[in-house]
Amino acid sequence: MKINDNFEKLPESYLFSTVAARLRAYREEHPEADVIRMDIGDVTLPVPQAAIAAMHRAVDDMAAKSTFHGYGPEQGYDFLRNAIAANDYAARGIAISADEIFISDGAKSDLGNLGDIYSEDSIVAVADPGYPVYVDSNVIDGRGGELEGGRWSRFVYLECNEANGFKPVPPAVHADVIFLCSPANPTGVSFTRDELKAWVEYARANRAVIIYDSAYCAYITSEDVPHSIYEIEGAREVAIEVRSFSKTAGFTGLRCGYTVVPSTLTGTDEEGREVSLRKLWLRRQTTKFNGASYIIQRGAEALYSPEWKKEVRENVDYYLANACLIRDTMARAGFTVFGGDNSPYIWVKSPVGESSWSLFDKCLSEAHISCTPGVGFGAAGEGYIRLTGFNTRESTEEAMRRILEMFGK
Ligand code: PLP
Secondary structure, three states: OOOOOHHHHOOOOOHHHHHHHHHHHHHHHOOOOOOEEOOOOOOOOOOOHHHHHHHHHHHHHHHOOOOOOOOOOOOOOHHHHHHHHHHHHHHHOOOOOHHHEEEEOOHHHHHHHHHHHOOOOOOEEEEEOOOHHHHHHHHHOOOOOOEEOOEEOOOEEEEOOOOOOOOOOOOOOOOOEEEEEOOOOOOOOOOOHHHHHHHHHHHHHHOOEEEEEOOOHHHOOOOOOOOOHHHOOOHHHOEEEEEEOHHHHOOOOOOOEEEEOOOOOEEEOOOOOEEEHHHHHHHHHHHHOOOOOHHHHHHHHHOOOHHHHHHHHHHHHHHHHHHHHHHHHHHHOOOEEEEOOOOOEEEEEOOOOOOHHHHHHHHHHHHOEEOEEHHHHOHHHOOEEEEEOOOOHHHHHHHHHHHHHHOOO
């Protein structure tokens, strides 16, 4: 058979594996160095007890004939979809019904798989810098064109920089599908209500669809930052929302997320007829997906019990406090910083115009701290690094002590 040539177009190495390889090499050369991982994109606290207890019960369900669960509904169990509709939407005054919610094995799968429901010639807009999955999955699907000077010829790049506070703004040109992420990875910045309104207006005017990645919505603490795009009037007609339990409740290794496709959202076919995107996504999921695990869905459901409020909030607050410490320390050391308030990510500008990789090497060799080079998230990330609040408090404090020492503060 002939392969999908688009794979050959992708750059050889994925950002995170390059960082891991560099770290491995450094540790081999310097076995005595106590390297602190400030590049870590995974959670470090265990899963809340409420979810653990529910998953133990669900395992026992599997052992008895009367409570055993085989294949589940492809869209997810009612118990979890109802809990999401009630807690994440109705409780915030947002009208999203359980049958508009699709449970999955995580946001990454959904973000990549959604490409099945829009046409191959769609013009895709992505933030630069941004989460690499949006770009790479659309390149694999054939929407990238050619890679020229680090950018794909068919994408609309929403350049983020210091001037726009690293928040993408609606472009002057047309796009069919727009990936937005708020709070954003890697920059840690979030849209205010008015900024998001401008995007909904753009999408309505362009008959475009926004794929709104809100994997970090649990980190939002500011009043003027919406938790859901559906808080904006008219968004039900233009937006798909993708969420995850990974960073909310330590589910990175358990795998559970969900996608909302409102019944009011449509696209057009060859003849210009309106077609329900919910219907297409349901068809896609029933064809290619057999549902997330019953046990994991029971664990996710438990996060919405009263214990959730306390335990999950405490975990998120722990990472937020780390992020706040990093942001303040980096600013004190003379860096320009973004994010870190409604997000576990802090986006840091090199004070003397160094490249991302040179700052990476400097932090590693002089302070034994690893970070993620910003240029790995897109050309506009050059000169920046990403730090994360996911390490332990002790390691974060030690890393910040080293930074202050390194810069003589
Ligand atoms: N979206 C963003 C912006 C992320 O940073 C991540 C994970 O790092 C994901 C989605 C993937 O989440 P999940 O673990 O649910 O696949």
